[in-house]
Amino acid sequence: NAGVTQTPKFQVLKTGQSMTLQCAQDMNHNSMYWYRQDPGMGLRLIYYSASEGTTDKGEVPNGYNVSRLNKREFSLRLESAAPSQTSVYFCASGPRGGRDTQYFGPGTRLTVL
Amino acid sequence: KNEVEQSPQNLTAQEGEFITINCSYSVGISALHWLQQHPGGGIVSLFMLSSGKKKHGRLIATINIQEKHSSLHITASHPRDSAVYICAVRTNFGNEKLTFGTGTRLTIIP
Numbered sequence: 001n002a003g004v005t006q007t008p009k010f011q012v013l014k015t016g017q018s019m020t021l022q023c024a025q026d027m028n029h030n031s032m033y034w035y036r037q038d039p040g041m042g043l044r045l046i047y048y049s050a051s052e053g054t055t056d057k058g059e060v061p062n063g064y065n066v067s068r069l070n071k072r073e074f075s076l077r078l079e080s081a082a083p084s085q086t087s088v089y090f091c092a093s094g095p096r097g098g099r100d101t102q103y104f105g106p107g108t109r110l111t112v113l
Numbered sequence: 114k115n116e117v118e119q120s121p122q123n124l125t126a127q128e129g130e131f132i133t134i135n136c137s138y139s140v141g142i143s144a145l146h147w148l149q150q151h152p153g154g155g156i157v158s159l160f161m162l163s164s165g166k167k168k169h170g171r172l173i174a175t176i177n178i179q180e181k182h183s184s185l186h187i188t189a190s191h192p193r194d195s196a197v198y199i200c201a202v203r204t205n206f207g208n209e210k211l212t213f214g215t216g217t218r219l220t221i222i223p
């Protein structure tokens with residue numbers, strides 16, 4: 001039982017490059033989330049998926065797209081990376097979202113030059 | 114003004130001291146979460162509560178819904194408790210989202 005896994009752990013991009021962050025959970029959770037964490041700020045929700053086949057915008061969705069590929073996997077795509085997207089990205093999952101404990105992945109540290 | 118405010122931002126204490134971290138929020142909520150972020154960056158959930166008090170080992174979380182305030186207490190603190198403690202709330206708006214505080218950085222000195 002691996003919990004929530006994320007790949008890659010670290011990534012450096014140049015401005016304008018694209019990439020996809022992968023997230024998978026093996027706990028049969030319905031809800032999955034992508035957050036970003038920046039110094040001096042709380043975790044901010046980028047996108048979430050309340051169930052397979054649905055996605056919704058969070059607080060800071062601009063510049064990102066997501067795909068809920070199946071119940072296990074939820075990917076985050078940066079189509080044209082910008083320095084403002086330099087951050088640590090966390091994926092999380094939960095049985096019923098904010099009504100239950102959320103389980104976090106180890107994070108991806110992304111630097112955009 | 115942030116919807117979730119934590120205090121203090123930083124706290125340094127000696128091993129064995131009783132620790133209190135505070136969280137105040139300005140909106141109606143249905144649940145409040147306390148999380149711990151390790152120095153290595155990993156985040157784990159400690160508590161979820163909507164009323165009263167919960168205890169797990171040396172950690173105690175309380176919430177006062179009327180005053181919109183929660184506290185996280187650590188008894189007999191230990192250097193391994195050094196971490197960032199984060200408060201998050203689920204509002205009453207009927208969606209799945211959590212709103213997070215900026216965290217309290219706790220350092221316990223041996």
